[in-house]
Amino acid sequence: MIWNEARECMSRDEMANMQGARLRKLVSNVYHNVEFYRKKMQEMGLEPGDIKGIEDITKLPFTTKNDLRDNYPFGLLAVPQSQIVRVHASSGTTGKATVVSYTRRDIEAWQECVARDLVMCGVTKDDLIQVAYGYGLFTGGLGLHYGAENLGCMTVPMSTGNTKRLVTMMEDFGATAIACTPSYLLHIAEVIEEMGLRDKLKLKTAICGAEPWTEKMRLQIEEKLGINAHDIYGLSEVCGPGVACDCSFHKGLHIQEDHFFAEIVDKETLNPLGDGQVGELVFTTLTKEGMPLLRYRTKDLTSIDHSKCECGRTTPRISKFKGRSDDMLIIRGVNVFPSQVETALLEIEGVSPHYQMIVDRVNNLDTLEVQVEVDENVFSDEIREMENLTKKISAALQSALLIAVKVKLVEPRTLDRFEGKSKRVIDKRTFED
Amino acid sequence: MYLKQLTVFLENREGRLDNVTDVLAKNNINIVCLSLADTSEYGVIRMIVSDPEKAKAVLKEAGCLARLTDVLAISMEQKAGSLNRLTKIITEEGINIEYMYTLNSSREAGSMIIKCSDIDKGYEAVKKANLTLVDPETAYAM
Missing domain, CATH: 3.30.2130.10 (VC0802-like)
Structure with missing residues (x-):
């Protein structure tokens, strides 16, 4: 089944024409309505008229996460604030969050994309779907929710947290689909096993995203639960989940490229790369009204394939992610930058900024331990004082990162240092097959 | 009039206490008495030693976190x-x-x-x- 055959199976030429027209409109819009882009284009000697077709996209300036931070919170809006109906946010590299604003039409385009992706995963309006992503500033919950409603599914906003209740409702309601992070689904699978309910469930499809996972993990989920599992990709800066998704052939994730134009560029030179070459994924939001972005650097490393897929769709596919070109971590679906930890530690009086983050996956759930070196300023002969210190650090980190953090105090100068600097992150999770 | 107690921070793992006693022994410092307060991850060892100032200095040199507390x-x-x-x-x-x-x-x-x-x-x-x-x-x- 294909939700929007006219768009998803369009010939490459027709698609290029449509993208060209949309890009021209977009460039003219941001040039006139977003000071940041007007200045950038003028510095480069560019005027809207210089962009004639989609092939001219490489002339345009890039946008980075730092640009979003510098224009926090509403500096990049291309419409008056009164036209914004929704705001989401994700972690910034330091302190300030990355904020994204949506007009009503942006929300409509987003739910259209998610509906296409759900259908790509085999979901229909007759399905009953549990959305077990967090609801809130994070785009996962509301993004999947609106998409599923748009398709016409019976949509249950489970959010995250109470796994037993989720499984009980899965049985009682006869849920046939679930959307959550892949690691959470593995955890759910274990709870299902413990409750001895596997044979009583009607679940047949899982739509998983918000964190990197391997093909091996996908097959493991499929076997454990006897279902089909699909990978959905997105990022809040561009809209949220739904930007790309893999079909039943699992040969890469189809990009909804009438809305989001994808390029792969060399991560050092930023020169465009051809099909099959691994580089940084860059998106231009062709139809966004609220906060349109030109050539947004995702920092995700992947390759692209423009050949027609066996499923009949002509939309290009990106391969599973090969990593990131920055130091961002995704822990329980939440973006975490080591610099956030450093900023939070520096704000606590007397605490040394020497830390190490240990990321692991225990019982299929990500864990984060932050080891902090104790120094003379905070060391006390009283255990009570030391425990207060641990609590204080843990609370500060939790509020900065939005995930639970286990804090461990360690002796001074015991954390590994490389070239005079500590090795900040030890990620014990494996993403390789 | 007050005693200088030597307090040392210890991670709760193999060899850490040995390291401290080793440094003290090599510097000919006697441990008169000690009390160890432990948590699951670290401990705080409190000692009365023959030469607190020297003990603190040599431990610091050896990379330990030590301080003196009045008791x-x-x-x-x-x-x-x-x-x-x-x-x-x-x-x-x-x-x-x-x-x-x-x-x-x-x-x-x-x-x-x-x-x-x-x-x-x-x-x-x-x-x-x-x-x-x-x-x-x-x-x-x-």
Whole structure:
């Protein structure tokens, strides 16, 4: 089944024409309505008229996460604030969050994309779907929710947290689909096993995203639960989940490229790369009204394939992610930058900024331990004082990162240092097959 | 009038205590007594040693986190009710005992190390009750 055959199976030429027209409109819009882009284009000697077709996209300036931070919170809006109906946010590299604003039409385009992706995963309006992503500033919950409603599914906003209740409702309601992070689904699978309910469930499809996972993990989920599992990709800066998704052939994730134009560029030179070459994924939001972005650097490393897929769709596919070109971590679906930890530690009086983050996956759930070196300023002969210190650090980190953090105090100068600097992150999770 | 207690931070893993005692032994520093407070992840070792200043310096040099803390050492008779006499006085003065441990104990007499919430007040209370304080130099040489 294909939700929007006219768009998803369009010939490459027709698609290029449509993208060209949309890009021209977009460039003219941001040039006139977003000071940041007007200045950038003028510095480069560019005027809207210089962009004639989609092939001219490489002339345009890039946008980075730092640009979003510098224009926090509403500096990049291309419409008056009164036209914004929704705001989401994700972690910034330091302190300030990355904020994204949506007009009503942006929300409509987003739910259209998610509906296409759900259908790509085999979901229909007759399905009953549990959305077990967090609801809130994070785009996962509301993004999947609106998409599923748009398709016409019976949509249950489970959010995250109470796994037993989720499984009980899965049985009682006869849920046939679930959307959550892949690691959470593995955890759910274990709870299902413990409750001895596997044979009583009607679940047949899982739509998983918000964190990197391997093909091996996908097959493991499929076997454990006897279902089909699909990978959905997105990022809040561009809209949220739904930007790309893999079909039943699992040969890469189809990009909804009438809305989001994808390029792969060399991560050092930023020169465009051809099909099959691994580089940084860059998106231009062709139809966004609220906060349109030109050539947004995702920092995700992947390759692209423009050949027609066996499923009949002509939309290009990106391969599973090969990593990131920055130091961002995704822990329980939440973006975490080591610099956030450093900023939070520096704000606590007397605490040394020497830390190490240990990321692991225990019982299929990500864990984060932050080891902090104790120094003379905070060391006390009283255990009570030391425990207060641990609590204080843990609370500060939790509020900065939005995930639970286990804090461990360690002796001074015991954390590994490389070239005079500590090795900040030890990620014990494996993403390789 | 106050004793300098040597306090060292220890991660709760193999070899950490050995490292500390090794440094002290090599520098000919005697451990008169010690008390170890532990949590699941780290411990705090409190010691009365023959030369606290030197001990702190050599441990620091060896990469350990060590500090000196003022504590009181009080002599008491080796008989029922001695400790109770001490705690009563401290309580009456509204002082909290953060921790305490034995400095020395024999058939005839004993002595305790105490860390109070307010050491000056603790000192006054002990004096007022006519209890005998152990002189720092005597304690270090025990």
